């Protein structure tokens with residue numbers, strides 16, 4: 439039996455951040471990370487397309503929480519304790535400088551997730567954290583006020599236990615055994631599969647600012663839209679996939695979306711099109727894009743409005759004009775399935791939020807059991823918010839454990 443003061447199960451983002459902070463604040467403690475894999479920090483490595491989108495330049499807790507479809511209410515208090523600015527400072531104090539991109543996402547200036555991994559491995563070593571790999575946790579039980587943890591190789595004992603195993607069905611089962619309820623896990627942050635002639639030939643086209651609604655629901659979003667080989671992606675879609683994770687799963691990812699490419703009312707657009715018809719009667723509609731739309735997208739919408747490549751503004755009839763106004767403002771697409779967004783994806787679901795004390799991230803059901811990161815039912819839209827949840831929870835766990843020392 440190997441004995442520790444604190445055992446952290448899971449060598450990922452939350453696990454490392456917590457273990458380092460606990461060991462730094464309590465040099466007298468023996469701290470270990472138990473990781474099931476051969477390597478640690480696997481997701482950090484591939485995160486943000488290999489660049490690791492560490493956090494987001496949103497510095498107001500009340501604003502930051504709005505990016506969390508699950509966890510909005512619960513994270514407000516924790517963000518007052520450890521926020522995005524604290525994350526920046528934490529990394530900078532340890533030699534990792536972060537930069538802010540135009541859309542607010544923050545990355546290491548090296549543009550390499552390895553910088554974050556190197557920092558964590560260095561800090562863990564410096565503070566004598568035992569990082570034990572190939573230690574898949576199989577059972578967790580309480581014996582004489584201490585936690586006993588069995589892995590495929592060893593048995594461990596610890597006074598304090600942090601479970602930071604991300605989206606792991608096996609660990610959720612173990613936590614159910616300890617009395618916790620698990621909200622049904624479903625994917626979040628995915629792109630929409632759409633087969634549609636309007637999109638078929640234009641992958642790579644981006645409309646900078648659109649509105650998207652999921653028909654028959656309240657789901658609505660705004661932002662950039664990207665046409666892909668499979669359908670639609672980019673923030674306007676990813677936000678819907680996060681906020682609609684449960685609803686869209688219920689529909690088995692079969693639903694319709696309505697896109698307003700120009701963010702104006704149909705009637706207003708129709709009036710503007712009528713004016714173009716008067717002013718530019720001799721020009722061909724196909725070759726004369728309006729409303730700053732990408733040319734290839736405009737052309738697809740024109741063809742979808744019963745016009746040909748040769749139709750001239752002066753010759754098009756009322757139905758065609760109305761059709762075009764409709765395509766621009768209320769274009770309906772049938773979604774059939776989803777695809778993985780390779781830069782970032784997460785699971786909605788996990789340990790029920792009612793069972794966690796968000797002042798400490800300690801379980802309300804099991805004393806000295808802490809939970810942080812994706813194992814709990816918190817997830818966010820894309821942009822660095824998911825890691826911020828991991829850093830915040832992990833840091834607060836370290837403070838709570840230190841206060842017991």
Ligand SMILES: Cc1cc2nc3c(=O)[nH]c(=O)nc-3n(C[C@H](O)[C@H](O)[C@H](O)COP(=O)(O)OP(=O)(O)OC[C@H]3O[C@@H](n4cnc5c(N)ncnc54)[C@H](O)[C@@H]3O)c2cc1C
Pocket residue numbers: 447448449450451452453472473474475478479480481482484485486487490491492493573574575576602603604605606608609780781782783784810811812813821822823824825826828
């Ligand atoms: C491709 C991809 C890219 C992403 N990019 C970003 C990004 O740029 N920015 C962002 O904010 N978020 C990003 N995310 C989301 C982010 O990676 C997660 O939200 C975050 O890693 C969660 O941290 P965690 O510590 O809870 O879990 P994880 O980082 O998943 O770590 C959990 C660890 O626990 C281990 N484990 C599981 N079961 C056991 C067991 N039984 N015994 C021992 N160990 C176990 C796992 O092997 C793993 O190492 C991305 C996700 C993916 C998949």
